[in-house]
Amino acid sequence: MQKYPLNYLSLLSEKHPSIEAASTAIINLTAQLQLPKGTEHFLSDIHGEHEAFQHVIRNGAGSIWRKIDEMFANSMSKRERRNLTTLIYYPEDKTPLMLQSVSDKDEWCRLTLVRLVKFCRTLSAKYRRESVRALLPRHLAETVEELLYDQEGVEHKSAYYQSQIDTIVSTGSSQTFITCLATLIQQLAVERLHIIGDIYDRGPGAHIILDELMDHHQVDIQWGNHDILWMGAAAGCEPCIANVVRISLRYGNMETLENGYGISLLPLASFALETYKEDPCEPFTPKVAANSLFSTQEIRLMAQMQKAMAVIQFKLESQVIRRRPQYQMEDRLLLRKIDYARGVITLDGVEYPLIDTFFPTIDPANPEALSAEEQAIVDKLILSFTSSQKLQQHIRFLFSIGSLYRIHDGNLLYHGCIAMNDDGSFRAFNVDGKSFAGKAFLDRVDRLARQGYFDTDHPEQKRYGMDAMWFLWCAPMSPLFGKDRMTTFERYFIADKATHLEKRNAYYTLRDTEESARKILQEFRLDPNHGIIINGHVPVKVTKGERPIKANGRLMVIDGGFSRAYQKQTGIAGYTLISNSRGMLLAAHQPFESKQAAVSEEFDIDSETEIVHTHPFRLRVRDTDRGIEIQEKIDALKALLHAYREGLIKEHALA
Structure with missing residues (x-):
């Protein structure tokens, strides 16, 4: 009785107004505990491939x-x-x-x-x-x-x-x-679906996938770096918006942007045509298939728009870096490292010639400043993103059922990484004299992302949260990105591919060891002898012999290349991790042709399944998180039953 005060039991009695009602509920809930654990599926890095996702x-x-x-x-x-x-x-x-x-x-x-x-x-x-x-x-x-x-x-x-x-x-x-x-x-x-991040970008149907997930009977999502980028854009974060638009143009994929969410790119197109009309914009030629339906004129326009957006992006990102010195990203103030007269840039003491030296909107004395025309485009895009009803509906859904990580049935789910130092310690991030590392850091930036979207009453706090969403997209310390830099500028403007490299955080080497996996599980207060980390973000290169099961089975990477862009690296077309009452299985999928072929020719996805873990006994609902919740309800109902029989609470009058 001490655990359940009378005022709580009185409220509970409104739902269970008699001894018979409480007894029946206890009987039904107790029976549920004996059912076999439901089948759950884990998928990662879908990247807009809606037809393959829907089929799986x-x-x-x-x-x-x-x-x-x-x-x-x-x-x-x-x-x-x-x-x-x-x-x-x-x-x-x-x-x-x-x-x-x-x-x-x-x-x-x-x-x-x-x-x-x-x-x-x-x-x-x-x-x-x-x-x-x-x-x-x-x-x-x-x-x-x-x-x-x-x-x-x-x-x-x-x-x-x-x-x-x-x-x-x-x-x-x-x-x-x-x-x-x-x-x-x-x-x-499939009783429950877990998405381990990156619904957005690359493929054409992220909005279709979100519609499907919203209709699903039971789902949770761990945000990926591409998801947080769109979430930031929906909040009105300027550099996130610039990245979303640029990436869509980079891959000739405006379906989600324009048709899914009704984002108008006409102001950008008009500006790009005028500003870059004499510029070949060759480094910005979109990555589209040779047999795509785009005309030569459309491809050229996308290149011009992409360059216009890229320059705006670099300016906006520089503004954030200067505004937030705690991000420790001063080395990415690249517009200040360019000698505009000579057409070269100096990085880490080395001088590199620029492939493209036409910067009509950059003032060398104040390179981060937007021109009046660029600012007008940004303002219109902010209005378009924040006013898109469908986009806002999807992003609110991502916030409501999503998070940076999830603890489920003793396992740890997250998309990217837990930042670590080379010695295996958790890398600390200092803000205002306070140090954050491991779980504490993820908890902090998760809260800041929500602040950036939902706090409309305090402009400075909202700005702080929106900047944090951009930080999560591309900062070296980001648990969603996990590399020392995002070399977008270098890939566009510098021929030397040595400058294109993005060094991964030590986590991506250390996660292969059981010691590191156990340490991470303990950091999140999980049993390292039974818990498993389920991870995405970095495609498993099956063609090179890489295995998704790491750290002696304590960690699984389930990014198998749902996105067609990664399937040459992986050699497969995605993984589904299947958890049922008897154990865990990993299904490796072959490429999906199309829904039309599936219907008319009965083309199915071939999937090779292997057992990765077998439970020592068949799990029942009582052995799961849901079972713990049910048992708590049973305990409360037993306390209510006791209160009825002791006369502490009266039965309600029967209708």
Whole structure:
């Protein structure tokens, strides 16, 4: 009773107004603890590849096909099993195609519904009825439940079950129920989804991925460096906006920016055409495929716009560096290191000729100052980003269910790194006389990012938080970036590739050792004998023999190259880490062709799965974080039950 004061139990009694109500809740919650732990999927570095991402979610990282293959191997041909599997992935698209190809449409619908119901029953066995019901559309829930839980094998129930199927077909409702059952199968196959950062940039559909995640029944996100960049842009952070626009132009990928979020680039285009009309802008030629649909004129315009934005970006970033000396980034004040008359730049005492020396908007005496025209563009972009309803909706979602790191079931999830020194100690960051390292540093910058977005009443605090989001994007101490510098300027303006190198933080070498992984787990107050670090950010180069499993199994890197841009490095097309009641499996995916090929040609993603960890016993809900939460509810209800029986709290009058 001491743990639960009477005022708390009195509030709890409003939800459970009687001894019977409290007892029933205890019974139901206790039963939940005995269910097997649900299947969870971990994915990282999706980078806008929406079709591949959607397919992996729909096919349960290959698990749905494997289960279909096992269950129906003796009753269906391989072609029929493929048809059924594709139907589950894309019911709205596949059902009409199948109906066109069969002679008896009603019989096909009956048979398909029976098979889907049978498959659903297998998957739903791990769930309570209430949980399954919550996933169903309200107007279909009662009928679907009857189908799932009917005992049609019992003589007097068989006719009832068959009548339900026949009536669905005769009323023309088959496609509705097929879609409902297929969607339910997808949801039951994966109870929870964890995204370990970098939804944005590279691919064309980050906004589509965010829509999908917002519709998902249970998901959490650990921010990546590309995510925080867009989050900063949505907050109105000028250098973040400049980076977002420049990167979109760099890769010829304006789909998310323009069509997804309605960000207008027309003012920038007009400015670039006028300012750089005689400039070939060759270093800024966008990285687009040779067979892209862009015309020569469009590619030239994107190069001009990209240069205009890059110059604005370098100016804005220099302003932040000068404003925040604690970032210790004075070496990146590159516009001050240029000899504009001679066209050279001096870095670390070495002089390098510049590839491009045309800087019509830079005043050598005050190189960080924006011209009046550049400032007007920045102002318009700020208004466009902060006024985009869809972008703001997505960013608020990232803040509400996301964070820099997450502790889940004794494991540690984060995108980038925990900054370390060469000796394995955590690298400290000093602000206002206070030192932050390890977990404390991540907690601080996580809070500052939220301050930069949400604090609209205190301009200076908001500016401080927005600068912190840019810091997280590219600073050497950033836990999301983890390199000594971001050499964007050098890649554009200096031919010597030695200047393009970005040295990684010591973490990326030390993380291979079990000692470092255990130290990080202990820093986050986790058991180093059982906890696992799940990490993304740096693609695993499978082609060079690199393994995703490191530190004697204490750390896993699951960036396998969802983005097409990285697939030559990795040799695969992404990983999905699968955690279920029996252990952990890692699925390595092959490239995805397209949704159209998946529907029309039944092209699936080939995934090779390996067991990476086996639990000593089958985990149940009671062994998870969710189980701890349920047990806390049970304990509180038992205290309420005791209070009722002792007369400390009265039962509410029954209606």
